[in-house]
Structure formats: structure tokens, C-alpha cells
Amino acid sequence: MTHSQWYRSLEPEKKQAIRELHAINPYWNLVGVLFIGLWAATAVAIAYAPAWYWCIPGYILIGLLIHGMSNLMHEGIHGTLFKHRRWDRWYGVVMGAPSMFSATAYGVNHLRHHKHTRSPQDPDEFNNLTDNPKLLSVLYYAWLAFGMVFYSFRVPWMALKYGTASDHRKMIVERTLMTAAAGLLLWWAFSQGFFGMVVHVWFIPLCIASLLGNVRGWAEHTLTTPSHPLRETRTITSNRLFSFLNINLNYHLEHHLFPGVPWYNLPKVHRLLLDDYRAAGSSIYGSYTHFLFDAFRVGVHGQAPRESGSVPEEVGSADLLVKS
Numbered sequence: 001m002t003h004s005q006w007y008r009s010l011e012p013e014k015k016q017a018i019r020e021l022h023a024i025n026p027y028w029n030l031v032g033v034l035f036i037g038l039w040a041a042t043a044v045a046i047a048y049a050p051a052w053y054w055c056i057p058g059y060i061l062i063g064l065l066i067h068g069m070s071n072l073m074h075e076g077i078h079g080t081l082f083k084h085r086r087w088d089r090w091y092g093v094v095m096g097a098p099s100m101f102s103a104t105a106y107g108v109n110h111l112r113h114h115k116h117t118r119s120p121q122d123p124d125e126f127n128n129l130t131d132n133p134k135l136l137s138v139l140y141y142a143w144l145a146f147g148m149v150f151y152s153f154r155v156p157w158m159a160l161k162y163g164t165a166s167d168h169r170k171m172i173v174e175r176t177l178m179t180a181a182a183g184l185l186l187w188w189a190f191s192q193g194f195f196g197m198v199v200h201v202w203f204i205p206l207c208i209a210s211l212l213g214n215v216r217g218w219a220e221h222t223l224t225t226p227s228h229p230l231r232e233t234r235t236i237t238s239n240r241l242f243s244f245l246n247i248n249l250n251y252h253l254e255h256h257l258f259p260g261v262p263w264y265n266l267p268k269v270h271r272l273l274l275d276d277y278r279a280a281g282s283s284i285y286g287s288y289t290h291f292l293f294d295a296f297r298v299g300v301h302g303q304a305p306r307e308s309g310s311v312p313e314e315v316g317s318a319d320l321l322v323k324s
Helices: 003-008 012-020 026-047 052-077 085-099 103-115 133-162 165-192 195-221 240-245 252-257 263-272 274-280 288-298 317-323
Strands: none
Touching: 012 263, 026 052, 026 085, 026 195, 052 085, 052 103, 052 195, 052 240, 085 103, 085 165, 085 195, 103 133, 103 165, 133 165, 133 195, 165 195, 195 288, 252 263, 263 274
């Protein structure tokens, strides 16, 4: 079943509700400013920590913030931040800079992923990496530790391969700006004797952000069923705090169904479509811990057990048509 075939089967009331959820509220973009402020405050706390182990919560929080900022870059790719595409792009460039990702390069790769989800043309499809089953298993488990390192090289390569001349020019500008900014920061840190702080408030948290990205990369599509829009992508509802820090990208099924819906409305789409998920047997988890247990146990050649990833019995979609 294609996405358009499934969408035509939706009730008119749901279609109308989803159309309304596409509305953009630019004030939500202040979350990026909040994340930068929290990063700065946490950096100060790390600087005055009485012992190294007091820094660990700070590393984790900054890692979550860097990961969340890169997810805001992702929102800019889909044009869901502002009503002007140029603002989306430059906001995304700033949000992606701590992860050293070019927003344009990421966009070329990511939009191709949306167009060809879980197909041989999908640049993010894990099964496309190799035809060797044993090697695929090795890469599957290695991804959890090194996935984002591999991805950081693959994205610009794919963008050079599939991007336009305009994309290539934008990539050069973005990469030049990021490299210059990082170089100036490191030069200043070395010259002023603060390089250790850069390690504590950027390099170490960046490793944690990378691990979070690795887990998210596993969770979004692996162990799902291709060729059905409600079964080829997974949502992990998690909790409200993590979802907020993650910019709701854990509501990934909803994002793939309606990539034009802003991140702050994705939980509403989730509740609206619960009945459809139950009917289709969608893969919905309540926690990443539960998913990781199944992912390790089943392996890359299996599928997540339907009983483990079943849609929870929550409020029905008919109620949400009123409450949304």
C-alpha cells in the first residue's frame, strides 16, 4: 500500500484535523535559544564541579541538547520552523553546527530517504549496506557505537552524488563557516588555556549526542515491515521530557506520514491515528529500553515482535477529533 492510497482511506474528519496540525507557530523556535541557554548554564556548572563525577550529569544533558539542536536542523529541512525557507535554512545551519553537520548536505540525503523509505534507493536503509548476511549483522551491532561517525562521512558523499550545483555551493559555504568557527574557538581555547573546558562542554557531550543518534538510527526503521506506510517506520513514545529534548523525533511514524507537521504537533497526530495503528499492526514502543532489548535479541534479519511493539490502549481517535 502506498502513502497516497492509505491517506485516501482516512475519514474526512481526520484529514481536516491533520490539515490544521500543519499550522506553523514560529514562537516554538525559541526552544533553540532555550537549549543554548541550558548548555551555557550547564557549562558553568561543569566548570565549578568539585569532582569529575559531578560532571557526568552535565555531559549527558549537553549531549541531549546537542542532539536536540541537530533535530531542529532536521525540522528546518522540512520547512516546519518558519514561513520563509531562507529562515529555515539558516536557523538549521546554526542548530546543526555543534554536530558539525551541513544542513544542506543532510537535507539532500534526508529528503531522498523520505522519498524512498525502506527501498533499494533509500540512502538510510540498513539492509542496503551489503548483501552479505554475516557482515550485515556485524555492521548492525557496530552501528550502536560508531553509526554517527560513519553517517558523518556518508551524508556529504551522498549529497555530492545526488545534490544539485546549488546544493554543492551551499554545502561549501556552510562547511567553510563551521570550520572557521570551530577553528577560531579552538585557537582561542588553546591561547587562553581553556582547551580542557572545550573538551568537557563540547567534545565529550558530542560523543554522547552521537550515541543518542545511533540509538535513534536503530529505532526509526530497523525490524519493521517495508511497503506499508503504517508499518515501515516506528514511534517510541518515551516520556514528555525526553520527547521535548528530542524535538519529538521519536514520534517518527507520524513524521514520515506527515513531514510537514511541525514537531510540537506530532504527539497530537499520534493520538489521532491510534485506531489506524492498531488496525495496521504498527510498531509502537513505550520506551527505548524495551526496543533495545528486542533489537539486540532479534537482530538485523528479524522483525520486532508485534506483541512487544503493539499500540497501547489509550484514548481512541474519535475522542481526539474533539480534544485536538
